Amino acid sequence: MSSANKSISDKTIELTKMVEWFDSDDFTLEAALDKFKQAEKLATDIEKDLLSLKNEIQIVKQKFDNEG
């Protein structure tokens, strides 16, 4: 995975953990609002990262016929 993709992957894992926290025994209403804001920001970051990634196409110069 590229660093950008890895970052998206990391953020997705982080978001998953954050969502799981809401169902865990660690959940407290006092911390919930901050956690929710962090999750919201992560979702926005993931969207930005994904939309900014572009593919790079290189046509191989090598000729593939038997004479090439």
Added chain:
Amino acid sequence: MEKLNTKPVFSVSDFIAVVNQTLEYAYQSVEVEGEVASFKVSHDKFVFFDIKDGNSSIGCFMTVWQLRVPIQDGMKVIVSAVPKLTQWGKFSLTVKSVRPSGEGALKKSFELLKSKLDGEGLFAIERKRQLPTIPKHIAVISSIQAAGYADFIKILNDRWGGISIDVANVQVQGTSAPDQIINAINYFNQQENLPEVIVIIRGGGSADDLAVFNDEPLVRAIASSRIPTLTGIGHETDESLADLVVDIRAVTPSNAAQILVPDKAEIIRAAYSRVNSLLPRISQLINQQKQSIDSLLIKALDSINTAVNDQIQKISNLRGVLAQLDPSVVLARGYALIRGNISIGSVIEVETNKVIINAEVKNVVSK
């Protein structure tokens, strides 16, 4: 006077050489269609057969390695060949390539090769490898002018980014296509920085066009690729031997892109959906806590009420007892209250419910 003979006199060998030169000049390469007869392989090296129609027949010769698809007697084929007169004066075709002609022959050839390669285990499920979850470097083998290639790239770009795509621009139909694709597979397999997957792409076409992907050396090259392979060839109903031998087969070029990468739009939707699902969760938990607090308050109030009622009851009971002890209540029942010194001759006060009497003590008797 004797007329001079100007016509050249050839030796037999020279004459055959001249005929071959003439044939080569006239027919550098010919394609002849006909039915195969007397097919045989000699010493696992040389292939001999006749190609015939209703009236005529020509002998054909080729090497085993040039025979890339299975043929057998009765099969209709097109041979690409050079006409030649052999040193024994026999006219024949030196075949460069042969391909089945017509739906029946294509199908027969396909089934023969499929059976052979299947017997070798090339299509076995155990050989199949997984593709990387999200590749960062892929190789594509296709014709960059082909609609199928454009479809693949469009869907790939729509779905995901950040991928380095090396494209081998090859012919995907015609006699040189199999070798070009094989060379491209070998090229990618020899790179220092190996792509994570090789994708072979070709749009729809006739059975004859797609027969390229039933070429035995091509199928073997795919099977021996150390890089996992994916095909997106033709339409859903088309099935080639290349499709059977690859690690993953997509039914179309677009489907190949769908298999290769996730859809970023779906991931974005899922991320927001997960975050949005937290709000009702928070509300639910707030309501649960509120209900819990309400319940505790009600319980506390109930406890207070019970304690108060208990006290009220106790006071009420005491008041009852006190009421029973009130002297006026006793007097009301007919009793009298006596005050003073109880001795003969003394005056005592007698209080009843209604009057107070002063009386003299006349007699005192112990009980």
